[in-house]
Amino acid sequence: MTAVLNSVTRADNADNSLDIERIRQDFPILHQNIRGKPLVYLDNAASCQKPWVVIDAIRQVYECDYSNIHRGVHTLSERSTAAYEGTRKKVQQFINAESEKEIVFLRGTTEAINLVAQTFGKTNIGKDDEILITTMEHHSNIVPWQLLCEQTGAELKVGPINKKGELLVDDFKAMVSDRTKLISIAHMSNALGTINPVKELIAFAHGRDIPVLLDGAQAIPHMAVDVQALDCDFYAFSGHKLYGPSGIGVLYGKAELLEGMPPYQSGGDMIRRVTFEKTEYSPIPYKFEAGTPNIADTIAFGVALDYLNGLGMDTIAEYEYRLLQYATEKADAIPELTVLGTAKDKGGILSFVLENIHPHDIGTVLDHHGIAVRAGHHCAMPVMDFFDVAATTRASFAVYNTFAEIDVLMEEIKQLIKVFSR
Amino acid sequence: MIDELRDLYQEVIFDHNRNPRNFRVMDDANRKVEGYNPLCGDKLTLYLKVEEGVIKDASFQGSGCAISTASVSLMTDVVKNLHEKEAHEQFQILHKITTGNEDVKLEEIGKLAVLAGVRQYPARVKCATLAWHTLETALQNKETSVTTE
Numbered sequence: 001m002t003a004v005l006n007s008v009t010r011a012d013n014a015d016n017s018l019d020i021e022r023i024r025q026d027f028p029i030l031h032q033n034i035r036g037k038p039l040v041y042l043d044n045a046a047s048c049q050k051p052w053v054v055i056d057a058i059r060q061v062y063e064c065d066y067s068n069i070h071r072g073v074h075t076l077s078e079r080s081t082a083a084y085e086g087t088r089k090k091v092q093q094f095i096n097a098e099s100e101k102e103i104v105f106l107r108g109t110t111e112a113i114n115l116v117a118q119t120f121g122k123t124n125i126g127k128d129d130e131i132l133i134t135t136m137e138h139h140s141n142i143v144p145w146q147l148l149c150e151q152t153g154a155e156l157k158v159g160p161i162n163k164k165g166e167l168l169v170d171d172f173k174a175m176v177s178d179r180t181k182l183i184s185i186a187h188m189s190n191a192l193g194t195i196n197p198v199k200e201l202i203a204f205a206h207g208r209d210i211p212v213l214l215d216g217a218q219a220i221p222h223m224a225v226d227v228q229a230l231d232c233d234f235y236a237f238s239g240h241k242l243y244g245p246s247g248i249g250v251l252y253g254k255a256e257l258l259e260g261m262p263p264y265q266s267g268g269d270m271i272r273r274v275t276f277e278k279t280e281y282s283p284i285p286y287k288f289e290a291g292t293p294n295i296a297d298t299i300a301f302g303v304a305l306d307y308l309n310g311l312g313m314d315t316i317a318e319y320e321y322r323l324l325q326y327a328t329e330k331a332d333a334i335p336e337l338t339v340l341g342t343a344k345d346k347g348g349i350l351s352f353v354l355e356n357i358h359p360h361d362i363g364t365v366l367d368h369h370g371i372a373v374r375a376g377h378h379c380a381m382p383v384m385d386f387f388d389v390a391a392t393t394r395a396s397f398a399v400y401n402t403f404a405e406i407d408v409l410m411e412e413i414k415q416l417i418k419v420f421s422r
Numbered sequence: 423m424i425d426e427l428r429d430l431y432q433e434v435i436f437d438h439n440r441n442p443r444n445f446r447v448m449d450d451a452n453r454k455v456e457g458y459n460p461l462c463g464d465k466l467t468l469y470l471k472v473e474e475g476v477i478k479d480a481s482f483q484g485s486g487c488a489i490s491t492a493s494v495s496l497m498t499d500v501v502k503n504l505h506e507k508e509a510h511e512q513f514q515i516l517h518k519i520t521t522g523n524e525d526v527k528l529e530e531i532g533k534l535a536v537l538a539g540v541r542q543y544p545a546r547v548k549c550a551t552l553a554w555h556t557l558e559t560a561l562q563n564k565e566t567s568v569t570t571e
Binding site for chain 1: 426427430431436461462463464465485486487488489543545546549
């Protein structure tokens with residue numbers, strides 16, 4: 001985290017560089033009542049809301065510029081192709097990749113990790129080899145590796161965490177061996193908010209020639225990501241958690257790795273020349289982009305990145321960190337509430353349990369007060385098992401959330417504790 | 423609490439949630455089935471003692487939300503001393519009132535009426551029905567686990 005502000009003691013939106021009320025005006029969905037109360041949207045880690053510019057961009061594509069890409073010589077196809085490839089350039093700049101060739105467009109983080117498992121994994125990982133992950137992974141960074149292990153006879157190893165939800169770095173490093181062929185870890189945990197010390201782990205892995213994939217789905221909305229500075233080999237993330245449309249995501253991969261990987265799916269647009277005897281594949285990244293892609297949403301995703309650049313990712317990180325600190329202080333003052341995930345380095349996620357009140361009951365009652373939170377296992381059942389809970393309630397923050405909204409959340413939590421304890 | 427929420431969280435629901443009935447392992451059960459809702463992690467084990475087609479005893483263990491706990495607690499009370507066929511009819515009534523597809527006169531169905539509130543909450547219907555699907559499996563004498571999916 002780039003900025004640490006030690007104490008936020010009052011509800012205050014004042015921020016030197018972000019006008020949150022103005023930002024809120026950019027998001028039309030926020031201005032509605034849910035069951036008679038103003039919407040308080042705190043389910044951003046599941047998916048966040050979209051600014052007007054993104055919504056308008058989708059409409060603009062279909063109204064004015066839409067056609068299939070990489071095919072026609074006509075004007076609309078050229079426009080769509082230019083805008084679609086324009087997003088690739090924007091993504092490259094957003095994560096500071098060395099080249100646009102390293103940006104593969106997919107449906108989302110899940111597909112990106114599956115791609116690496118089924119191409120890089122199948123080529124480079126065999127019987128008795130090991131893949132190392134952590135206890136705090138989302139199912140999408142567990143199951144693709146289990147499937148690969150079933151297919152190849154490789155073994156999945158899981159690095160331990162402590163009760164704060166922090167990775168036990170020394171234990172994790174001790175699990176690395178000659179058999180470790182890939183490390184795949186969350187940059188930030190979706191269930192706990194923990195930000196992992198990925199730079200240190202990548203340097204350690206590279207000292208042993210082990211490539212590292214970062215699941216960036218949760219991290220990238222909350223901080224500036226520089227894949228060259230991190231030196232990660234793969235970085236996977238989704239557009240819909242980054243203020244863009246759903247159905248578009250990115251796999252970043254170092255060019256030399258992507259070039260050595262076989263195609264994922266096959267069909268149109270990923271070939272250079274097809275005969276019935278042999279097919280030559282397109283160069284990267286097109287080798288991995290078979291079929292007509294999600295054209296309009298990809299173009300709108302580029303607009304979402306422009307919007308975020310306008311606000312500044314470091315500024316967003318600083319503001320969200322203040323929100324998290326404020327929410328944590330308020331939560332800690334409620335005796336019946338226990339926060340799960342108290343890592344030293346943490347992003348804007350507050351996962352908690354209440355004594356004797358099930359998260360689904362909490363979620364339903366909060367919804368009646370207009371508050372949207374996630375109640376469940378957050379697709380991270382091993383994390384739930386580790387903390388010995390079936391589920392948690394999770395409030396997750398975005399740049400458009402306010403300190404006043406956190407006050408509403410905490411007040412309603414106190415009320416529902418009263419109702420359920422009578 | 424807001425009045426509309428009262429339809430879902432009636433006092434009876436709170437009461438069964440705080441003090442679940444028949445919450446115990448049954449050593450002499452001759453039917454034992456596990457129910458699981460993967461969406462929320464609710465788990466329960468249902469025990470039945472069925473003799474000559476009559477449910478002589480019913481109990482459960484497990485953890486879940488207020489709705490699912492109240493539902494299974496109520497159910498173990500309701501089905502005790504019913505014939506298997508009658509228990510199946512109770513399952514059908516519960517299914518009707520929670521999905522709301524057919525008109526059921528709530529005043530005629532006794533204790534189960536308190537669970538009718540879930541039909542306004544599509545995401546919560548499975549909380550109320552998990553126990554009953556588990557019961558259906560137990561009545562069919564299948565030694566297995568049930569999920570809501």
